[in-house]
Structure formats: structure tokens, C-alpha cells
Amino acid sequence: MTRPAKDFFAPLAVGAPAPLREIPARPSRAIHFFDPGNEKMAAKIPDMVGTVDVLLGNLEDAVKAENKEKSRQGLVEIGRATANLGSTAGPTQFWTRVNSLDSPWGLDDLVTLVTEIGDKLDVIMVPKVQGAEDIHYVDRLLAQLEAKAGLERPILVHAILETARGVANIEEICAASPRMQGLSLGPADLAADRRMKTTRVGGGHPGYLVRQDPTRDDLGVPQYDAERTSYQQDLWHYTIARMVDACAMHGIYPYYGPFGDIKDTVACEDQFRNAFLLGCVGAWSLHPVQIKIAHQVFSPSVEDVAHARRVIAAMGDGTGAVMIDGKMEDDASVKQCQVMVALADELAAIDPDLKALYDGIDA
Ligand SMILES: CC(C)(COP(=O)(O)OP(=O)(O)OC[C@H]1O[C@@H](n2cnc3c(N)ncnc32)[C@H](O)[C@@H]1OP(=O)(O)O)[C@@H](O)C(=O)NCCC(=O)NCCSC(=O)C[C@](C)(O)C(=O)O
Ligand SMILES: [Mg+2]
Known part of the structure; x- marks a missing residue:
């Protein structure tokens, strides 16, 4: 159950900062993912500050189990050492994606990051959120950790929709806490959880299409074998549209998630643009080449x-x-x-x- 209105904006721990009454509309056209435990990627981060709206240190999927602690520690070091990154310091926000709440690493991720670099972190992305109970857990824990760390500003929470249950509970997730900043689509996990018959990370599918009706001959007989135009449809339209409505209703922000076919920059742009037109404010970038695409697509044209x-x-x-x-x-x-x-x-x-x-x- 959600807290009564009179308690909704009360801090959840003694000494924790007061929740924000309104989620700021900070530009976040590209949320650029990097693995803080990957030396090559980590080395590029200082120079990327100022060139991308959000830098996100990813600790969850795509980081090997044996590297989880190294990546967490790498993120702490990047947070401490990188100038003009995060909080209100500059144009580039500093986010992280922690491991899921049912994993062996999620708790240590939250405890370490908030107490060590909580003053730099703007948003914590929580994967595989199933319902309001997950947000309530993170909400209270963050308040305790913020109080312990003496933070003056609340860290916001972003939920990834990656399960059928998460999508079914979308409105209660958005409403679960004044920390809720936004939602992203997690198309790969969501496809698996829904038992969709795809093997991709986001994007369309050539088999998901609508075909033009058959033409007819002079006697009105359908010509099933004649050439017919078919149009590929968007597998993610329903979920993105639900996200946009739920977020708009709660004053928070919807994002397209990842587009895994890094080389297909054209289809990436199309997918991002569909999301932009439907109401999303940004998308993820998995590779530096996708930053420019997201920045361009999620900025209104001069026309x-x-x-x-x-x-x-x-x-x-x-x-x-x-x-x-x-x-x-x-x-x-x-x-x-x-x-x-x-x-x-x-x-x-x-x-x-x-x-x-x-x-x-x-x-
Ligand atoms: C795709 C990969 C493997 C290609 O990596 P690569 O090394 O083959 O690429 P490259 O083109 O050869 O790289 C060129 C240079 O750029 C660097 N580089 C490459 N990527 C980055 C980056 N992101 N940030 C900063 N630097 C980067 C790379 O290290 C290299 O440096 P070098 O010139 O010094 O050798 C690599 O880009 C990568 O690992 N990206 C991040 C992947 C990731 O975070 N995945 C998780 C999010 S998607 C997801 O989790 C799903 C979801 C939501 O949960 C669900 O749908 O369920
Ligand atoms: Mg996932």
C-alpha cells in the first residue's frame, strides 16, 4: 500500500534529506553505459564528461560475475576522481545501474555506492523491478544510507521494466516513492520473461509485420501469390506507450532502453525516433557511436x-x-x-x- 498523502514526502530515516516535490527535467537524451571495471572504458570516462547527458556505471548484466566487485570499486574511484561529473556539478549526470535486488551483489552495491560516492550520484537504476515493494525497499534503504553518509540531496530511483509483472504493475511502481525519476524498457529480459520468440536486444523483427491485402483479378479472385507490400511493425509499441502514460501521469520520465545491434545505426535511429515521437525523453547508449544518435534524435529539429x-x-x-x-x-x-x-x-x-x-x- 502506498503511504498516505500526509506522509508521502516525509524522509524515511532520521537525518535523511527531504524528498523532492518535483522531479527535475534534466536533459538525459543519452544514458551512456560503461563498465567501470573495464580499464579501457573507464579510461575514456573523464574525457566524456560534458559530451553526453548521462554517464552510467553499469554493475549488472554485461559485467561478469567474477568482476562484480572490481566494477563496483572502479565506479567508486571514477566517482571520486572525475571532475564535473554528477549531482549539480555540470551538464553530465552520474548514474549507476546496480545489481538486481535478488542477486548476491545488490545490497553491497547500494551500501558502498551511497556511502562512498552518494554526493556525486544523481540516479540509481534498479533492474528487474516487479512491483511497488521493490521500490519501497530501495526507498527506505537509501534514506538510511543517505542519513549515514550525511547527504543533503536525495538520490533518485529509476526502474527498468524487464518482466511481465513489472509491466502489469507499472502504475504502482511509478507511484511508489517521490524518488521515482523514470522508467526504461528492458527489452531483452522482458522478451525472455514474456516468452517472446526473439533473440535480440531491442529493435524490430522482420517476422513481426503486416502484409497488404492480395490484389484481385478482373473476376474478383484474390491473387495470393502476387507481389504484396509488407511493413515491419514495432514489437515494443505497446510497452513504450504504457510507459509514457504511466510516467506522464506521475510526473516522471520514460526512456527507450538499449539497442543491441551496434552496427545498425540507421535502425537504432528509427527505434529511438519512434520513442521520441511517442513521448520518451531519451534512450540508452551502449557504445560511443550511439551517443550522437540519441542526442540528435531526442533534440527537437530546427523546423x-x-x-x-x-x-x-x-x-x-x-x-x-x-x-x-x-x-x-x-x-x-x-x-x-x-x-x-x-x-x-x-x-x-x-x-x-x-x-x-x-x-x-x-x-
Ligand atoms: C558492445 C560492446 C561489447 C562492444 O565493445 P567492443 O570493444 O567490441 O567495441 P569497439 O567498437 O571495438 O570499441 C572501440 C573502443 O571504444 C571503447 N568502448 C566500447 N564501448 C564503450 C562504452 N560503452 N563506453 C566507453 N568506451 C567504450 C572500447 O573499449 C574500445 O576502446 P579502445 O579504442 O581503447 O580499444 C561494448 O561497447 C559494451 O560492452 N558496451 C556496454 C554493454 C552494456 O552495458 N550492456 C548492458 C546494457 S543492455 C542490457 O543490460 C539489456 C537490458 C536492458 O537489461 C535488457 O534488455 O534486459
Ligand atoms: Mg536486463
Whole structure:
């Protein structure tokens, strides 16, 4: 059961910082994953600060069991040594994905990271969240650890949807704590848990398609063997749409997760763009090549920002209807335009290139 309204924003431990009343809309177009125990990747992190919205030290899947402690310790060292990373220090946020709550490492991950580098960490991503009970557990534990570490700012929590139960409980997960920052799709684990017959990490599938009806001959007989167009469909549409609604309802943020076919940058861009259009604010980057794709896709285009500003200017107080370029604009379309412009303003505040582009529209 969720706490009553009067207690919802009370700290869960004596001395813990007060929960935030509103989750800040910090740009997080790309959440870039790295293994802090991998020397080559770790060496690249200091230079990546300022080039990507979020750097996430991954401790869970993709880190071998025998390296779990090394990766955890590596993350502590990166957190301590890297300038301008995390908290309110600079434009690049510092996140981690801890091991799952039922694993032998999840507890030590949380205890070590919050007490050692909790002042740097913005968000902790919790994998395989099944229901509100998982968030309640993490919520209380984080409050205890924050109090112990003397933190002045609460660490936020991000849940990955990777099980059918997690998806079924999506609304209660979002509502479970004022720490909830957002949700990501975990397509690989989710596919396995749902018994989907795929073997991929995100993306589409050539077998999941809709085919054009057969043409008919002059007598009206269907020509089943004639050429027909087929369109590949999006396996993840349902889940992403559920995530977007649940997050919007709770004032938190939805993200597409990983796209595992690193070499297929075109399909990666398509998948990210679908998520952007549906309402997601970002996606994961597993390889440096995906950062640019996510930053570009999750930033409104100059054309969209220009159009949105025109509509807002033409709509005055935001009521009524006007014609712009042959299209009707009214109270509802101006609200969409306001979403676009607000995002452009947030991004321009941290990205000088985008600022120059968006400023150039009015010049
Ligand atoms: C895909 C891999 C194996 C290709 O790694 P590679 O070494 O073959 O790639 P490369 O192109 O040869 O690498 C070139 C250089 O970039 C470096 N590099 C390469 N990647 C990175 C990186 N991320 N960050 C920083 N540096 C990176 C790499 O070390 C190398 O450095 P070098 O030039 O000095 O030799 C590698 O990129 C990698 O391990 N990426 C992270 C994978 C990961 O985090 N997976 C877990 C998230 S997805 C997931 O868990 C699923 C989910 C949600 O749970 C669910 O759906 O259920
Ligand atoms: Mg997973």
C-alpha cells in the first residue's frame, strides 16, 4: 500500500534529506553505459564528461560475475576522481545501474555506492523491478544510507521494466516513492520473461509485420501469390506507450532502453525516433557511436522549433483557432508546441551547438 498523502514526502530515516516535490527535467537524451571495471572504458570516462547527458556505471548484466566487485570499486574511484561529473556539478549526470535486488551483489552495491560516492550520484537504476515493494525497499534503504553518509540531496530511483509483472504493475511502481525519476524498457529480459520468440536486444523483427491485402483479378479472385507490400511493425509499441502514460501521469520520465545491434545505426535511429515521437525523453547508449544518435534524435529539429514558436506567437493567449500554412491551430496544438519549445529551451541551456541553432531561427 502506498503511504498516505500526509506522509508521502516525509524522509524515511532520521537525518535523511527531504524528498523532492518535483522531479527535475534534466536533459538525459543519452544514458551512456560503461563498465567501470573495464580499464579501457573507464579510461575514456573523464574525457566524456560534458559530451553526453548521462554517464552510467553499469554493475549488472554485461559485467561478469567474477568482476562484480572490481566494477563496483572502479565506479567508486571514477566517482571520486572525475571532475564535473554528477549531482549539480555540470551538464553530465552520474548514474549507476546496480545489481538486481535478488542477486548476491545488490545490497553491497547500494551500501558502498551511497556511502562512498552518494554526493556525486544523481540516479540509481534498479533492474528487474516487479512491483511497488521493490521500490519501497530501495526507498527506505537509501534514506538510511543517505542519513549515514550525511547527504543533503536525495538520490533518485529509476526502474527498468524487464518482466511481465513489472509491466502489469507499472502504475504502482511509478507511484511508489517521490524518488521515482523514470522508467526504461528492458527489452531483452522482458522478451525472455514474456516468452517472446526473439533473440535480440531491442529493435524490430522482420517476422513481426503486416502484409497488404492480395490484389484481385478482373473476376474478383484474390491473387495470393502476387507481389504484396509488407511493413515491419514495432514489437515494443505497446510497452513504450504504457510507459509514457504511466510516467506522464506521475510526473516522471520514460526512456527507450538499449539497442543491441551496434552496427545498425540507421535502425537504432528509427527505434529511438519512434520513442521520441511517442513521448520518451531519451534512450540508452551502449557504445560511443550511439551517443550522437540519441542526442540528435531526442533534440527537437530546427523546423519543429521554428513552427512551434510561430504557432505560439500566432495564438496569443493560447485560445481560439488560427490558420497557419493551411492548417488549423488551436488550444490543443499550441500546447504541443509549448512542449516542443520547453524542451528546446532546456536543451539549449546545456548544449551550446543547439542553442546556436535554435537562436538562429529568429535571427
Ligand atoms: C558492445 C560492446 C561489447 C562492444 O565493445 P567492443 O570493444 O567490441 O567495441 P569497439 O567498437 O571495438 O570499441 C572501440 C573502443 O571504444 C571503447 N568502448 C566500447 N564501448 C564503450 C562504452 N560503452 N563506453 C566507453 N568506451 C567504450 C572500447 O573499449 C574500445 O576502446 P579502445 O579504442 O581503447 O580499444 C561494448 O561497447 C559494451 O560492452 N558496451 C556496454 C554493454 C552494456 O552495458 N550492456 C548492458 C546494457 S543492455 C542490457 O543490460 C539489456 C537490458 C536492458 O537489461 C535488457 O534488455 O534486459
Ligand atoms: Mg536486463
